[in-house]
Amino acid sequence: MFNLILFGPPGSGKGTQSEKLIEKFGWIHLSTGDLLRKEIANATPLGLEAKSFMDKGQLVPDEVVIGMIGSALDANPAAKGFLFDGFPRTVAQAEALDALLSGKGSEITLVLALEVGQEELVARLLNRGKTSSRSDDRDENVIRKRLVEYDTKTAIVADYYSQFGKVAKIKGEGSIEDIFQSLSAEIEAKQP
Numbered sequence: 001m002f003n004l005i006l007f008g009p010p011g012s013g014k015g016t017q018s019e020k021l022i023e024k025f026g027w028i029h030l031s032t033g034d035l036l037r038k039e040i041a042n043a044t045p046l047g048l049e050a051k052s053f054m055d056k057g058q059l060v061p062d063e064v065v066i067g068m069i070g071s072a073l074d075a076n077p078a079a080k081g082f083l084f085d086g087f088p089r090t091v092a093q094a095e096a097l098d099a100l101l102s103g104k105g106s107e108i109t110l111v112l113a114l115e116v117g118q119e120e121l122v123a124r125l126l127n128r129g130k131t132s133s134r135s136d137d138r139d140e141n142v143i144r145k146r147l148v149e150y151d152t153k154t155a156i157v158a159d160y161y162s163q164f165g166k167v168a169k170i171k172g173e174g175s176i177e178d179i180f181q182s183l184s185a186e187i188e189a190k191q192p
Ligand code: B4P
Pocket: 009, 010, 011, 012, 013, 014, 015, 016, 017, 032, 033, 034, 036, 053, 054, 057, 058, 059, 060, 061, 065, 085, 086, 087, 088, 089, 093, 124, 125, 127, 128, 136, 146, 172, 173, 174, 175, 176, 179
């Protein structure tokens, strides 16, 4: 089973590239952001709790997202691979993911880390906020708060996987197609 983490700050292109990668490689796409927005749209208790964090640009508590990912893994027993998009975002989430996968006799194969400059990230998210229904993309203060959360809580997740030699850095600026080609080349080099 191939298990890829697409890693990077908010606005680095994770969602954009995930769509293309799952089409090419046939994995199951697990985006915690998408799963949380579905819960919000359905006005579930979990969604209502998550919304209060997301609207402020804060991370949703670990136990909430870890529970969601555990259920999604169980719901797809025949998957040939998973693409984790926006998860893990803390070291506690990374450790929980390792435990969930190892319980299924599997592990993370590769972490691809998209690198994009801070002001480009802000510009992309503000731009998306003009047209999307995402309330967290409309307010520059909320966007900057998300970037601080990334720097303080999420960036170290790459160090966690680096100790196992699993991380490749990818330039996330340039055309969507060129970035997709760079990501695909790293994946193909790891495939048996
Ligand atoms: P996410 O849904 O994961 O959103 P995101 O980090 O903002 O990135 P996204 O994937 O959507 O954007 P992309 O870079 O593709 O998280 C939202 C919130 O949910 C978090 O703030 C948090 O509160 C909560 N959450 C989610 N997961 C969590 C977890 N594990 N733990 C705790 N809380 C969690 O694209 C951005 C824009 O850039 C798009 O408009 C796109 O068109 C554009 N773009 C992409 N590639 C480009 C390129 N090459 N050039 C120019 N523009 C490009």
